[in-house]
Amino acid sequence: MLDVNRLRLLVELSRRGTLSAVADALSYSKASVSQQLSTLEREVGVPLLRRVGRGVQFTAQGNVLVAQAIGILDRLEQAEVAVAESLTEVTGTVRIAVFQTAAHSLLPPALLALQEQHPSLRVDVAECDPETSLDGVASRDFDLMLAEQYPERTRPINTDLDRVVLTHDAIALARRPGSPPAQNPAAALWSTREEPWVLEPAGTASRAWAEQLCRTAGFEPEVHFEVADLTTHIRLIRAGLAVGLLPELVWAGDAPTVDITGLPGSPRREIFSSARRVSAAAPSIRAVRQALADAAAVILPD
Template sequence: MFDLHRLRLLRELKHRGTLAAVAAALSYSPSSVSQQLSLLESEVGVPLLEPVGRRVRLTPQAEILVAHTEAVLERLERAEADIATSLADLAGTLRVASFQTAALALVPTALTLLREAHPRLRVHVTQTEPEKSIPALLARDFDLVVAEEYPGSPDARPAELEQEDLCDDPLRLARPRGVEGAGPAGAREALRELAGHPWVMEPEGTTARHWAMTLCRTAGFEPDVRYESTDLLLHLRLVEQGHAAALLPDLVWSGGRPTVALRPLPRGQGTRRVFTAVRRGRSRHPAIQACRRALREAAGKGV
């Protein structure tokens, strides 16, 4: 029988990419990780790694092992969930990752609800964007992720994860303070009115940036992106002070009144999907279920 600990190291290597990354994540030395994987190769009787420059990659046989390891780990997570369900009190640590606006608008209220209902449950929250949090969830760095999906930009849905819709978050054009429009206009015309004005957007390579650029180009212009940040509160400040136009989600107001002029976006582009994701087999864990309930209640309050 193959050693499960070594199988998990092989799985970690698939998700993290390098021996050094696996060692750093698990507080091992790279030589120790390499030694354990060499022992696993001896157990299996075939090569599991092959060199690619200064790195290594998994052989087809290693990929087969990782697929079976995922199934074993999923079953173990189901067992953990069943044990936790059998207990009268919910305790332990739940590791949650959330993107910024959900972390500001939803997470604090959800934490309050969880503290009141389950005072012994320790919730550890990290603010990070889905481009990083979803791979980290697969690597078991988090237990639950709050993520977003922009219109027309569906993300990959790994078979190892289970998603659950949390809420729809309207997206709107934020007009810079002091910049007057030509009057009533359609959504595309409202965008084109700001074609010559500076814009603030999220950095290149993000889903939000790709969506925003596509939106402007479809409206017929190339936006002058002078400011880049993942911090949507900075986007808002730049709009408030007349420095830039922006595309802002309603969650940025955290239940308060908008402080800048907003216009609707073209049909089919005006809402992003907010959802939670967990590893397959983990959704029945009572801590996951409690957290999802609290987040749904927070979203329902419109905070």
């Protein structure tokens, strides 16, 4: 009988492309991944991979087995969901990947509610960027992820994952307390054209969106600070060292400590969760999603 863990390695190789990427994602050594896949080939009795330069390529039989392995892994997960649904208590472990502002604002009240409502449920949390989180859910490293999507920017669609919108939060221009008022949002944004800016690092969705916003307004932001941590953004802005853009969720329902001005068009960021379709009906995942929705409704009431 074929080993399920080796089948998972084969599926991961089909998704990630290289042995090194599989090893890094699953905390194996590259040699161990190669050895396990060689063992799988011996179990099947035919070559599944062929060497191409420094990489590998699937044989026709390898592609057939990948398709079957995906179905096997899905059916095993469906069996786990069916057992969980037969219980009267929500139990098990849900592994969540979250981005920073969701971890700061939504998680604490949601986790407290889950402790009270479902004491036998365990929730493990890891902070990850949304791109890593999406891959992690698809690869079964996580069961659920929270991600952000900026206006007019889309993330890759994975048909194996669902998508549930949790809430929306406004994005605003943030300046030091006591900044002079502007006639309108467009004038406020234009007034920062010669100011030092703090933005998230290049390559992030928020950075690309912020730069495009400024370019549409007619200027290139003078980025003096590239920082992923939004708490640092707040401190730099509050000290008068920079201006920036902050999402409403960063305040976790508290009053802002910097000057906040709306932006042209009143843009809002979408917060959503994704789970594998085969496991989305699990009582544990439904419970976590409900707790997060309840927390969002309190922090960002419509």
